[in-house]
Amino acid sequence: MSRVLLMQGNQAVVEGAIAAGVRFYGGYPITPSTEIAEGMAKRLPEVGGKFMQTEDELAGIGTVLGASLGGVRAMTATSGPGFSLKQEMIGMACSAEIPCVIVDVQRVGPATGQPTSPSQGDVMQARWGTHGDHWLIAVSPSSVPECFDLTRRAVELSEKYRCPVILLMDEVIGHMRERIELPDSYEGLAAARRKQPDVTPEDYLAYADTDGSKVPAMADFGSGYRWHVTGLVHDETGFPKGTPAATKNSQDRLRTKLEDHEDDIVQTEHYRTEDAEIVVVAFGGAARTAYEVVDMARNEGIHAGLFRPITIWPFAERAVRELAEKTQCLLVHELNCGQYVREVESAVQGRASVRLYAKYDNEPATPDELLAEIREAEKTIKGAK
Numbered sequence: 001m002s003r004v005l006l007m008q009g010n011q012a013v014v015e016g017a018i019a020a021g022v023r024f025y026g027g028y029p030i031t032p033s034t035e036i037a038e039g040m041a042k043r044l045p046e047v048g049g050k051f052m053q054t055e056d057e058l059a060g061i062g063t064v065l066g067a068s069l070g071g072v073r074a075m076t077a078t079s080g081p082g083f084s085l086k087q088e089m090i091g092m093a094c095s096a097e098i099p100c101v102i103v104d105v106q107r108v109g110p111a112t113g114q115p116t117s118p119s120q121g122d123v124m125q126a127r128w129g130t131h132g133d134h135w136l137i138a139v140s141p142s143s144v145p146e147c148f149d150l151t152r153r154a155v156e157l158s159e160k161y162r163c164p165v166i167l168l169m170d171e172v173i174g175h176m177r178e179r180i181e182l183p184d185s186y187e188g189l190a191a192a193r194r195k196q197p198d199v200t201p202e203d204y205l206a207y208a209d210t211d212g213s214k215v216p217a218m219a220d221f222g223s224g225y226r227w228h229v230t231g232l233v234h235d236e237t238g239f240p241k242g243t244p245a246a247t248k249n250s251q252d253r254l255r256t257k258l259e260d261h262e263d264d265i266v267q268t269e270h271y272r273t274e275d276a277e278i279v280v281v282a283f284g285g286a287a288r289t290a291y292e293v294v295d296m297a298r299n300e301g302i303h304a305g306l307f308r309p310i311t312i313w314p315f316a317e318r319a320v321r322e323l324a325e326k327t328q329c330l331l332v333h334e335l336n337c338g339q340y341v342r343e344v345e346s347a348v349q350g351r352a353s354v355r356l357y358a359k360y361d362n363e364p365a366t367p368d369e370l371l372a373e374i375r376e377a378e379k380t381i382k383g384a385k
Contacts, residue, residue, distance in 0.1 A: 001183070001184040001185075002181050002182060002183050002184060003181070003182055003183075003184055004179060004180070004181050005179075005180055005181075005182060006177050006178070006179060006180075007144055007177060007178070007180045008035060008144070008174070008175060008176070008177050009141070009143075009144045009147045009169065009173045009174045009175065009176055009177075009178075010032075010033065010035035010036045010039065010105065010147075010174045010175065011035060011039055012144045012145070012147035012148040012151070012180055013036050013039075013077070013103060013147050013148070013151045013167065013169075013174075014035075014036055014039030014040055014043055015039075015043075015148055015151075015182060016147060016148040016149065016150070016151025016152045017040065017075050017101070017151050017152075017155065018043050018044075018047060018049075018186060019148070019152055019183075019186040019189040019190070020073065020151060020152040020154075020155035020156065020189065020190055020191045021073045021155065021190030021191055022044075022049070022073045022074065022075045022101070022155060023044065023047065023048065023049035023050065023072050023073060023074075024044075024049060024050050024051075024052075024063075024064065024067035024068075024072045024073070024074040024075070025037070025040040025041075025044060025049070025050075025051050025052070025064075025074070025075055025076065025077075026052045026054055026059070026060045026061070026062070026063030026064045026067065026074070026076055027052075027053070027054065027057070027060035027061075027064075027076040027077055027078060027082075028053065028054055028055070028056055028057050028059075028060050028078070028082060029053070030057070030078050030079045030081065030082045030115075031079065031107070031115040031116060032079060032105050032107055032115065032116060032171045032174050032175055033077045033078055033079050033082075033103060033104075033105035033174065035174070035175075036077040036103060036105070037051075037053065037077060040075075040077075041053070050067075056085065057078055057081075057082035057083075057085040057086050058085050058086065058088070058089060060076050060078075060082075060086070061076050061086045061089040061090070061093075061100070061102065062089055064076045064100050065089060065092065065093055065096075065098050065100060068098050068099050068100050069098060069220075069221045069229065070220055070221045070222060071220030071221070071222075071223065073099075073155055073159065073190075073191065074100055074101075075100065075101040075102075075103065075155070076100070076101075076102055076103070077102070077103035077104075077105065078102070078103070078104060078105075079104065079105050079106065079107050079115070080104070080106060080107055080109045080110075080113065080119075080121070080122055081109075081111070081112065083102070083104045083122060083125065083129070084125070084129070086102060087125075087129040087130040087131075088130065090102065090129065090130045090134075090136070090164050091130035091131060091132065091134055091231070092231045093163070093164045094130070094134040094135060094136055094163060094164060094254065095134070095230075095231045095232075095233075095254075096229050096230065096231060097162040097163060097207070097216065097218070097254075098162070098164075098229075099158040099159050099162055099163065099164075099165075099194060099218075100158060100164050100165075101151070101154045101155055101158055101164075101165050101166075101167060102164060102165070102166050102167070103151075103166075103167040103169065104122055104126065104166055104167070104168055104169065105169045105170065105171060105173075105174040106118070106119050106120055106121060106122045106168070106169065106170040106171065107119055107170075107171050108121065108360075108362055109121050109122075114362050116171065117171060117362035117363070118170050118171040118172040118285055118335055118362070118363070118364055119170060119171070119335050119336060119360070119362075120170050120283075120284055120285070120286060120334050120335040120336050120339075120340075121335070121336040121337075121339070121360075122168065123168070123312065123334070123336065123339040123340050124339050126138045126166045126168050126312065126313060127312075127313045133251060133255075134254070135163065135254050135255050135257075135258050136163050136164045136165065136166065136258075136313065137154075137157050137158075137161070137163060137164075137165045137166070137258065137265060137311065137313060137314070138165070138166040138167075138168045138311070138312040138313040139153065139154055139157075139165065139166075139167060139168065139267070139310060139311050139312065140167075140168045140169065140283045140284040140309070140310065140312050141167070141169060141173055141284070141310075142173065142283065142284055142285070142287045142288055142308065142310075143173070143178060143288075144173070144176065144177065144178035144179075144180050145178070145180045145181070146310075147169070147173065148180060148182065150167060150310070151167060152189065152191065154166075154167050155191040156191040156192060157265065159191050159192060159193065159194040160191075160192065160194070160215070161215055161257060161258060161261065161265070162194065162195075162215055162216065162218060162257075163257075163258070166313075168284070168312055169284065170284045170285045170286075170335065171285075172284070172285030172288070172364055173284060173285050194218050195215060195216075195217045195218060196217055196218070196219065197217040197218075197219050197225060198210075198217070201219075201224050201225045201226065204217075204219060204225050204227065205236040205237055206218070206219070206227035206228070206236070206237065206238040207234065207235070207236045207237070207238055208236040209253060213257070213260075213261075214253050214256055214257030214260060215257050216236075233246055233247045233250050234246075234250065235249075235250075258314060259314070262314055262318075265311060265314060266311045266314055266316050266319070267310040267311045268307065268308065268309055268310055268311070268316050268319050269306075269307075269308040269310060270305070270306070270307055270308075271290075271291060271294060271305060271306040271307075271308070272294055272295075272298065272304070272305040272306065273305035273306070273307060273323065273327070274305070275303055276303050276304055276305030276327055277302075277303040277304075277327060277328045277329065277378075277381060278297070278302065278303065278304045278305070278327070278328065278329045278331055278374055278377050278378060278381070279304070279305045279306065279307050279323060279327045279329070279330050279331070280293070280294065280304065280305070280306045280307070280331045280332075280333055280370070280374070281306075281307050281308075281309070281320075281330050281331065281332045281333070281340075281344055282306065282308060282332070282333040282334065283308055283309045283310070283312060283334075283340075284335075285335065285364055286333050286334055286335050286359070286364065286365070287306065287308045288364075289333075289364060289365050289366070289367055289370050290306045290308075290333060290370065291306060292367050293367050293370045293371050293374065294306050296367060296371050297371060297374045297375075300375075302374060302375070302378050304374055305327075307319070307320070307323055307330075309340075312340075315343045315347070317343075317346075317347045320343075320344055320347040320348065321347050321348065321349075321351070323352075324347070324348040324349075324351035324352040325351055325352075327352055328352055328353065328381050329352055329353045329354075329355060329377045329380070329381060330344055330348060330352055330353070330354050330355070331355045331356075331357060331373060331374060331377050332344050332354065332355070332356050332357070333356075333357045333358075333359070333365065333370060333373070334356075334357075334358060334359075335359050335360065335364060335365075336358060336360055337358050337360050338356045338358045341354065341356045341358075353377075353380070353381075355373070355376075355377055355380075357370065357373040
């Protein structure tokens with residue numbers, strides 16, 4: 001059985017987290033993500049979970065990492081300024097391989113920017129915000145129902161691969177309301193439990209790749225297994241070891257544990273791309289306009305399509321490269337001055353032309369504005385023939 005509701009994107013994130021088995025939330029309210037904190041404060045006590053409003057954003061993610069080490073699925077939510085403050089702890093989670101979900105409902109920046117206006121300016125920060133080489137996952141929903149589904153998936157991925165997962169939203173998706181159908185019961189929907197050790201506490205190595213998956217088993221603190229957690233380069237025991245070999249081995253495993261499983265991690269959507277000569281590349285709130293505009297362009301005889309990255313990081317390089325082999329132009333539309341377009345250009349390597357439609361004036365693109373960009377791309381293609 002299911003129930004049909006009119007729900008806000010941020011509220012759907014809350015329900016997705018509860019359904020995935022999240023039982024701890026630590027954070028600090030910030031527009032336009034505050035409804036997530038409010039919703040978790042209400043829902044977690046109803047399912048035996050704990051909500052903690054901390055004194056700041058750094059403390060918020062610190063409590064999340066602590067809860068996760070104790071075996072609890074944990075989440076925090078924020079927006080740009082708070083996301084910046086969380087970066088040091090995100091690096092810690094990458095190094096110590098602590099599962100957690102960080103929701104970033106993007107707003108216009110830099111600094112305080114425009115708290116209630118949509119933006120996708122945190123795309124590169126989501127990947128490279130913390131210092132050093134590090135490896136994580138980011139996913140981006142484009143609808144209210146997808147907020148529910150991708151929150152569940154974010155929890156699943158974080159537990160499965162022992163890494164931070166960023167739910168990269170934007171104000172458009174966070175605050176819009178849509179029809180959503182939710183199950184009456186979330187029983188059986190919780191994310192799979194992280195891999196547990198199958199050895200005695202005396203034989204446990206917290207960072208040993210025992211099955212070739214590159215993902216070590218993770219014992220819960222308080223379960224009888226003792227292990228060392230540090231942000232320093234460490235060996236299989238978890239204790240610091242700064243030799244060149246230990247450093248390289250650590251980096252290689254952290255990187256390849258995601259690279260080796262990209263077929264499982266990376267999700268994309270194709271809309272009318274089979275015969276498309278112009279393909280719009282867009283995600284999150286920016287993609288919503290593109291669906292309608294593709295249909296509008298088709299009605300004018302322009303062979304347009306949409307490619308939507310659902311997994312933002314790791315970048316869907318193979319899918320973009322394959323798309324470039326059969327189309328003539330990739331029109332990257334993002335709500336910033338141009339960030340993701342650089343990844344597209346790198347993957348395409350001249351196989352097709354790449355154009356950017358950057359929208360960064362506090363408002364999403366209208367269908368007419370995006371259609372005008374497609375028409376210009378069509379003129380360029382015809383002129384080149």
